[in-house]
Amino acid sequence: MSTQASHPALLIPGPIEFDDAVLQSMSHFSESHVGPTFVNTFGETLGLLRPLFQTTNPASQPFVISGSGTLGWDLVAANLTEAGEDALVLSTGYFGDSFADCLATYGAKPTKLEGPVGGRPQVPEIEKALSEKKYKIVTVTHVDTSTGVVSDLKSIVQAVRKVSPETLVIVDGVCSVACEEIAFDEWDLDGVITAPQKAIGCPAGLSISMFSGRAMEVFKNRKTPPASYFASFKNWTPIMQNYEAKKPSYFATPSPQLVHALNTALKQILARPLSERFQKHKEVSDKVKKAVADLGLKIVATKPEDQSSAMTAIYLPDGVQIANVLPKLASRGVIFAGGLHKEIATKYIRFGHMGVSVTDPARTDIDNALEALKTSLAECGYTKA
Amino acid sequence: MSTQASHPALLIPGPIEFDDAVLQSMSHFSESHVGPTFVNTFGETLGLLRPLFQTTNPASQPFVISGSGTLGWDLVAANLTEAGEDALVLSTGYFGDSFADCLATYGAKPTKLEGPVGGRPQVPEIEKALSEKKYKIVTVTHVDTSTGVVSDLKSIVQAVRKVSPETLVIVDGVCSVACEEIAFDEWDLDGVITAPQKAIGCPAGLSISMFSGRAMEVFKNRKTPPASYFASFKNWTPIMQNYEAKKPSYFATPSPQLVHALNTALKQILARPLSERFQKHKEVSDKVKKAVADLGLKIVATKPEDQSSAMTAIYLPDGVQIANVLPKLASRGVIFAGGLHKEIATKYIRFGHMGVSVTDPARTDIDNALEALKTSLAECGYTKA
Known part of the structure; x- marks a missing residue:
């Protein structure tokens, strides 16, 4: 059959539709999550995310965690904001609004900027908002799946660096990574969260993300501990660094089959x-x-x-x-x-x-x-x- | 190949080793997470968890969420405890200790009871602890994967119902569900969290759990909102109830391939x-x-x-x-x-x-x-x- x-x-x-080789990787025989063959596959997969996101900065930190795209919002909210801090949420639909809900769950104070339905907030509005209040982070949905509106990440980062240079710029790239350009280093982004089941072309079940050295420093300088256990950078960062260095490490059991499928999908993408x-x-x-x-x-x-x-x-x-x-x-x-x-x-x-x-x-x-x-x-x- | x-x-x-049919289900062609064929599969899968956990009480609530076994601890901590509440953690190794860390992350105050290495806390000690302080929950690792020690759930629940009847009894069944008896209704359990990659025999990548009507009432009566977004009962309960009723519903994209594999594994288990x-x-x-x-x-x-x-x-x-x-x-x-x-x-x-x-x-x-x-x-x- x-x-x-x-x-x-x-x-x-x-x-989306998946390639046969990717789906076949989903049926990989069972391996130990800390055995040398899987550790090699997982480490390689983390490394392949660097060219996908167009980052060569060794301080950039990739994460691949069992979950869904939504878990990426928790990663951002629980690690990069602290209770009472302000977040500017640039919303172009359902997913921007939900990101704001997630930030509020962890105690951040989201301020939403949104265009009309089918439009997006404009750079002058964004600059004005940034000049009125100190924001810890700005979040932007690159492509909001509810509207198909794409945001202009490069102009947004330029506006942030001009008006409020320390503010972190975090991108929800669930519906954009691997089909819309994202130049992580060149555009000076601080975080992109995504999921495999859209343009990456691998079945759902993972949260995939890349954070900048600046974002990881902000995390290290938190005054309070991260506000989640499963979505904690503290718990996951050493694990990701060990796997990428091809060393076994354990916090929670990864999904070897999904990681194999992601590995196959990333190699297909990066072959061109x-x-x-x-x-x-x-x-x-x-x-x-x-x-x-x-x-x-x-x-x-x-x-x-x-x-x-x-x-x-x-x-x-x-x-x-x-x-x-x-x-x-x-x-x-x-x-x-x-x-x-x-x-x-x-x-x-x-x-x-x-x-x-x-x-x-x-x-x-x-x-x-x-x-x-x-x-x-x-x-x-x-x-x- | x-x-x-x-x-x-x-x-x-x-x-563990997986059956061929389960691995083949991992390669299922792509389906919409809200289309009728997958909704039917997911709904059926949630229903199959009821006999697996031996519960016929309609108030029991199953959850299947992309993540790992560890995410189950966050579900418990973020939904069933509130900041400052006491939790009694019965620890028989590494996983009991980590459950306590997770509870503390969300503001609960864990008190650990542990036996010597290779042993377990005894019922009289548990009764004594319960009589000294009002605990919101008792957590117990059914089989701690670090030691292979099994806990006697039935006796523990009896002790709790005798000394502190309202205290919720939550079981970490990651390494026990589908190989050690768990009689959810008969033993009067309030929650069992598990993962697919052990005795259930399905690849990792899911958090699987069952909570009692009593636990869901405790959740509904929270004074504060749930302390997680991705692990929130508020976000997931209507989704699970809709899927089980064969109605499409959306909070975060599930992993159709993993759900198909779980469906296959559960049918194999429940055939005998x-x-x-x-x-x-x-x-x-x-x-x-x-x-x-x-x-x-x-x-x-x-x-x-x-x-x-x-x-x-x-x-x-x-x-x-x-x-x-x-x-x-x-x-x-x-x-x-x-x-x-x-x-x-x-x-x-x-x-x-x-x-x-x-x-x-x-x-x-x-x-x-x-x-x-x-x-x-x-x-x-x-x-x-």
Whole structure:
């Protein structure tokens, strides 16, 4: 029985379609988490995250922890903020709002800056906010999966370094790492948290992150202990450093199978220049967005410069219901997602275009999906005005 | 390429050897975490935990969350204790001590009761401690993987209900669920946290737990919000209840592949009476312990009634080093673990006997391991006195 047996193309903004070799790595025979073969694999995997994030600074610290993308918010909140400290949360949708909730859980005081639905906070607003109060961290969702809005990380860091240079800049890169450019060192980022099941192309079950030397210093200088046990840098940093040095170490049992799959996915990604990968995602995204416009449909991310390459959030035409169109797409072997942003949830659908569906020339997932979208909308009675 | 290709038998106290069908489930093609097929699988999996834990009380609440066994401690500490509350920690080794550290991280005040190395706290001591102070919870490590000591849960709950009936009894069952009896309802337990990679026989990467209606009431009556975001009952309870009711729900993306593997493992376990499974583990454990005694070796868990069926921690003979004996075992295709308990770490090795290595009649892992142990010790110059 093939585990990849005929199945619909999963084109939601994560999990995405996975490569056969990655899925096969998930079935690796059982190994000791502290035995030399797995220690070697895990150490290599941590090392491969450095080129993925484009960091060569040895002070940068990678983490791979069993969990989900959400656990990355806990890592940030429990280690890099202390009770009562201010956090500036740049929100472009559901995930920015939730990051703020996580920060507040650990006692930080989040201030949210948000654009209109489908937009993003602008640099002058960000500079103004930073000049009014001392913020310990600024958080930004690189691509908010609820809207498909991409943030301009480089300009944001420049604004922070100009107005409040010590403030840490933390990126939620769950829906951007491995499909949108992230130049960790060059842009002077302090942290990027992500997850494997989107553009990295590996099954869910891990929290993956990279923190700067500056962020690790801020952690070391905390006045209070970290506010989590499982998400504590104190517990995990020596473990990650030991594994990367190919030395066994134990805090909590990692998932060898997921780490093998991540290793396979990272080697596939890094076998080609990252710039080529980002360009390919941009080209396919442009094609999707043009096809959507040609159908007479509107994209949630209003301005072209706010539209991510990872996904497209598409408003449905008047009179077409999500509950009608998604099953019609599914009957054609195409899985899209419904809406998630609370203000517009019933009005739009989401199309993820990441990973092998974009980069593997043998796959026709994207063209099939565009064709299925056109036919399904027609069956729902929609004709372009 | 077979992912189970010839490999040494992993006989550490977790991860253990996995069944082929379980490993194959790890490679399941990608599915939406909120699509009907995966929602059905996840819901069914949560339901299968009820018979595994022997609970039919509808108020019992199962959780399956991406993470590790360790995350279960955070679930307990962040949801069932509040800052300043007292916790009585019954420790039989490394894992009891670490549970206390986790409780302290979230502001609880742990008091540790421990036996001598290789022993356990006795019921009269537990009753005395409970009568001296009001404890919010008692935690007990069912089988401490650092020593192989098993605790007598039934007697502990009886003591708690007699002296301090409202105190919650929480079990760390990471190294006991699915090989040692746990009668959740009958024994009146309030929580059992575990992980898949031991006797359940599924790869690591999940935190698995069951909490009583009493525990969930205690959570609902908290005076302060839960002290974690990722490990919050508030965030996860509605998600678990929705999935079990076969309704899609979202807080953080689960790992469909791990959930499929857990589903397969649970169905295999529940296809036979649990009592038969526990008995088989007991028989194999007795055989191992007799063989170890016949070799003239001492077991860390001193008294027979303190010895778990899951594993055997074995003192090395004088003059035999871990660094000599483990590679000799490995050269015979047998992986044991070194010591973990800080007071005796260099003096003993650990042999895990759980799951398919014990229950699959086609496997000769245990006999091979006993033979390899005998030969390896002889090569190290040991002869029975």
